[in-house]
Amino acid sequence: MENLRLGILGLGQIGAGLYTILQRKKAYFRREIGVNFDIRKIAVKSKTKKRTVRVPKGLLTTNALSVVRDPEVDVVVELIGGTREAKKLVMEALRCGKHVVTANKALLAECGDEIFSLAYRKGLWLFFEASVGGGIPVMKALREGLAANRIDSIHSIINGTSNYILTKMTDEGWDFEEALIEAQKKGYAEADPTLDINGTDAAHKLAILIRFAFGGRVRYSDIYCEGISRIRSEDIAFAEEFGYRIKLLAIAKRSGGRVEARVQPTLLPKSHILANVKGSFNAVLVRGDEVGDSLLYGRGAGPFPTASAVLSDLVDIAKLRTSSFEGTMSPMRALRGRLKVKTMSSILSRYYLRFRVVDRPGVLGRISQVLGSFRISISDCVQKERSAGSVVPLIMLTHDSHERDVHNAMRAIGKLNIVRGKSQVIRIEEG
Amino acid sequence: MENLRLGILGLGQIGAGLYTILQRKKAYFRREIGVNFDIRKIAVKSKTKKRTVRVPKGLLTTNALSVVRDPEVDVVVELIGGTREAKKLVMEALRCGKHVVTANKALLAECGDEIFSLAYRKGLWLFFEASVGGGIPVMKALREGLAANRIDSIHSIINGTSNYILTKMTDEGWDFEEALIEAQKKGYAEADPTLDINGTDAAHKLAILIRFAFGGRVRYSDIYCEGISRIRSEDIAFAEEFGYRIKLLAIAKRSGGRVEARVQPTLLPKSHILANVKGSFNAVLVRGDEVGDSLLYGRGAGPFPTASAVLSDLVDIAKLRTSSFEGTMSPMRALRGRLKVKTMSSILSRYYLRFRVVDRPGVLGRISQVLGSFRISISDCVQKERSAGSVVPLIMLTHDSHERDVHNAMRAIGKLNIVRGKSQVIRIEEG
Numbered sequence: 001m002e003n004l005r006l007g008i009l010g011l012g013q014i015g016a017g018l019y020t021i022l023q024r025k026k027a028y029f030r031r032e033i034g035v036n037f038d039i040r041k042i043a044v045k046s047k048t049k050k051r052t053v054r055v056p057k058g059l060l061t062t063n064a065l066s067v068v069r070d071p072e073v074d075v076v077v078e079l080i081g082g083t084r085e086a087k088k089l090v091m092e093a094l095r096c097g098k099h100v101v102t103a104n105k106a107l108l109a110e111c112g113d114e115i116f117s118l119a120y121r122k123g124l125w126l127f128f129e130a131s132v133g134g135g136i137p138v139m140k141a142l143r144e145g146l147a148a149n150r151i152d153s154i155h156s157i158i159n160g161t162s163n164y165i166l167t168k169m170t171d172e173g174w175d176f177e178e179a180l181i182e183a184q185k186k187g188y189a190e191a192d193p194t195l196d197i198n199g200t201d202a203a204h205k206l207a208i209l210i211r212f213a214f215g216g217r218v219r220y221s222d223i224y225c226e227g228i229s230r231i232r233s234e235d236i237a238f239a240e241e242f243g244y245r246i247k248l249l250a251i252a253k254r255s256g257g258r259v260e261a262r263v264q265p266t267l268l269p270k271s272h273i274l275a276n277v278k279g280s281f282n283a284v285l286v287r288g289d290e291v292g293d294s295l296l297y298g299r300g301a302g303p304f305p306t307a308s309a310v311l312s313d314l315v316d317i318a319k320l321r322t323s324s325f326e327g328t329m330s331p332m333r334a335l336r337g338r339l340k341v342k343t344m345s346s347i348l349s350r351y352y353l354r355f356r357v358v359d360r361p362g363v364l365g366r367i368s369q370v371l372g373s374f375r376i377s378i379s380d381c382v383q384k385e386r387s388a389g390s391v392v393p394l395i396m397l398t399h400d401s402h403e404r405d406v407h408n409a410m411r412a413i414g415k416l417n418i419v420r421g422k423s424q425v426i427r428i429e430e431g
Numbered sequence: 432m433e434n435l436r437l438g439i440l441g442l443g444q445i446g447a448g449l450y451t452i453l454q455r456k457k458a459y460f461r462r463e464i465g466v467n468f469d470i471r472k473i474a475v476k477s478k479t480k481k482r483t484v485r486v487p488k489g490l491l492t493t494n495a496l497s498v499v500r501d502p503e504v505d506v507v508v509e510l511i512g513g514t515r516e517a518k519k520l521v522m523e524a525l526r527c528g529k530h531v532v533t534a535n536k537a538l539l540a541e542c543g544d545e546i547f548s549l550a551y552r553k554g555l556w557l558f559f560e561a562s563v564g565g566g567i568p569v570m571k572a573l574r575e576g577l578a579a580n581r582i583d584s585i586h587s588i589i590n591g592t593s594n595y596i597l598t599k600m601t602d603e604g605w606d607f608e609e610a611l612i613e614a615q616k617k618g619y620a621e622a623d624p625t626l627d628i629n630g631t632d633a634a635h636k637l638a639i640l641i642r643f644a645f646g647g648r649v650r651y652s653d654i655y656c657e658g659i660s661r662i663r664s665e666d667i668a669f670a671e672e673f674g675y676r677i678k679l680l681a682i683a684k685r686s687g688g689r690v691e692a693r694v695q696p697t698l699l700p701k702s703h704i705l706a707n708v709k710g711s712f713n714a715v716l717v718r719g720d721e722v723g724d725s726l727l728y729g730r731g732a733g734p735f736p737t738a739s740a741v742l743s744d745l746v747d748i749a750k751l752r753t754s755s756f757e758g759t760m761s762p763m764r765a766l767r768g769r770l771k772v773k774t775m776s777s778i779l780s781r782y783y784l785r786f787r788v789v790d791r792p793g794v795l796g797r798i799s800q801v802l803g804s805f806r807i808s809i810s811d812c813v814q815k816e817r818s819a820g821s822v823v824p825l826i827m828l829t830h831d832s833h834e835r836d837v838h839n840a841m842r843a844i845g846k847l848n849i850v851r852g853k854s855q856v857i858r859i860e861e862g
Contacts, residue, residue, distance in 0.1 A: 137576025145568025148742035311579035323754035
């Protein structure tokens with residue numbers, strides 16, 4: 001029987017979920033996995049706060065540093081979130097020779113270099129399955145299940161709030177605001193949903209995926225990030241007519257010695273497996289050179305799915321800490337040479353373009369001409385609700401074009417007197 | 432650097448794929464994973480046979496027993512298939528203290544008790560990721576990624592040939608025979624496709640999934656197994672009208688202290704994630720008590736995906752063989768008490784029923800009456816191509832009913848003089 005002594009930082013939703021499972025399944029873990037999880041201390045902000053979970057007073061402390069320094073703690077589980085306090089505590093835990101499990105995506109995305117370096121130098125295990133895709137064992141798949149593969153691309157739905165909103169807009173015809181309010185009611189979206197809606201949360205997770213899928217340092221701020229708030233119901237309807245659905249994707253591709261890395265609303269063919277990931281579910285599709293396309297799908301959030309991922313990391317540490325194996329220390333891959341991220345202006349993509357144009361003869365020709373002058377060719381086109389003289393939507397799908405050219409063409413088209421209001425540009429992935 | 436000395440049995444498609452990757456990525460594995468894979472011997476039937484892969488003559492031997500007994504071999508990789516010779520060799524490898532990796536689903540499904548027992552008694556690692564779902568890291572997810580979960584159900588598409596055929600019948604309107612011929616042309620189906628088409632291959636894989644998902648011995652012959660050859664194009668079209676697609680599913684559920692275990696063509700709602708798994712892809716959806724629904728998807732066959740899974744097992748052995756950790760020895764879970772499989776007659780399901788009936792007034796009422804007398808109630812009904820006096824299809828979907836009742840009702844209905852030819856029964860899962 002392996003005895004693993006835990007110091008837990010934070011008793012919020014995830015902490016409470018973890019505590020609940022550790023209590024409920026104590027005998028199960030001993031019998032089925034051969035590990036006795038022994039909670040030594042839990043650091044909290046306030047010992048008197050009312051909680052959904054009942055914890056013996058003696059386990060709680062407000063002194064988080066005393067937990068990470070406790071000589072009777074083998075593994076520190078960081079569940080407080082944020083980057084300031086969490087970083088200080090994780091770094092100190094590593095300095096004190098503790099293995100670390102964390103669910104903190106912002107921390108690893110923004111301070112990964114320092115944290116992974118220290119873990120590597122100290123020869124400690126640092127696992128973070130819960131930081132990406134909640135309960136989905138995606139980091140394990142990348143690290144171990146697909147170890148024989150060079151990963152060539154990632155296409156992922158890793159923000160449940162955005163996917164829930166887009167699903168409701170698509171399947172129920174709701175508009176963005178209605179869907180957001182419902183997401184908040186259901187507890188999928190935070191009171192302040194900014195980081196979900198603007199793509200930041202997905203970009204944090206993508207930064208972590210990239211480090212371990214491609215092997216190397218990546219600057220979080222180099223990841224292009226665009227949220228879903230500018231997607232209109234009409235875009236969803238037009239996309240549908242062309243056989244596409246709109247999803248917020250976090251995408252990374254190897255591309256000529258560099259890496260493309262972007263979070264963006266994306267048109268995906270309806271038959272694409274990711275186009276069928278609905279509601280608050282998450283999914284990560286990776287392409288490996290041996291295995292081909294491989295997808296993992298599940299609950300990307302929630303106390304119990306997230307705690308399930310934390311527990312899988314803890315079991316791994318129980319297994320590995322007595323092994324003399326020195327390869328694939330998880331921090332190692334994250335510290336190879338810096339991965340260079342392509343600028344967006346140099347990427348190649350297909351595009352969905354929507355204009356509001358005055359409905360008069362020659363308009364279509366004029367816009368095509370401008371696009372053509374920027375080397376952009378049209379694959380599909382539809383003009384809706386024709387009625388001479390009024391303003392109508394004009395939708396065009398392009399063949400592969402350079403982002404820079406599309407950007408310049410849109411600026412030129414915006415100046416035409418036949419175009420009214422703001423135009424829309426959404427990238428297309430064929431998958 | 433960990434040095435792992437391999438003895439490989441078999442140099443067919445998978446063996447050649449494994450050999451190719453081990454050559455091509457030798458430096459990669461040393462650098463990225465910290466393992467040097469050292470192939471000591473490869474057992475083949477004939478040393479002079481022409482092969483797609485070039486192997487130094489000195490590595491080959493026709494004496495497979497000498498490979499499993501070689502004191503310079505750490506791990507035996509069994510890739511010869513079949514149950515007779517493979518069993519003899521795997522048992523002898525374990526007796527000689529070798530860890531074993533195998534891709535052999537028939538062997539583990541039919542002789543699992545003996546093999547897992549011996550591995551357990553000898554304290555050896557026995558891994559078999561490639562035996563289920565090809566390159567998909569599903570055994571690893573069950574064993575480790577979802578270790579904190581009690582698995583309550585499995586719904587899986589684990590025969591690529593059947594899924595390819597059903598996809599072509601659905602999306603292209605082909606009939607069964609056309610689709611089968613194309614599957615054979617593409618190399619998805621064997622020259623003799625019987626084991627794919629009749630569900631045996633999927634049942635083998637389900638037996639392995641059940642052992643490790645639910646933890647216990649399961650008698651392979653207790654798994655109900657029904658293939659796709661009786662599915663007609665019209666069933667697919669009628670299912671479509673009701674909002675369903677037909678898939679060959681391998682299903683296992685915990686059910687009141689027992690286990691339901693069956694391979695069967697199944698109507699699934701079109702929006703179900705498994706209904707959108709197309710072509711020769713495989714997918715396994717498991718429901719865990721903490722994590723909820725979790726799905727893994729990818730290539731279920733092919734030399735390189737399969738070799739990718741074998742390599743993931745080999746990396747695990749490199750990591751674990753020096754660990755003092757004794758929990759979750761993979762054989763252990765497979766040897767807990769016997770899981771009792773429910774008889775089919777006692778299961779509860781919704782059903783799709785298709786009759787050929789003489790089109791005359793009162794027919795619908797007569798059939799409903801018989802169904803009602805067996806406590807079967809109808810949720811949906813459609814009668815097609817009405818033309819008085821001719822024989823027309825009548826389709827009914829039922830509410831949850833007992834298999835025994837449906838069986839008896841169908842027999843009674845078959846005797847009515849208004850019913851012509853063979854009727855069709857397909858189970859429905861709402862997922």
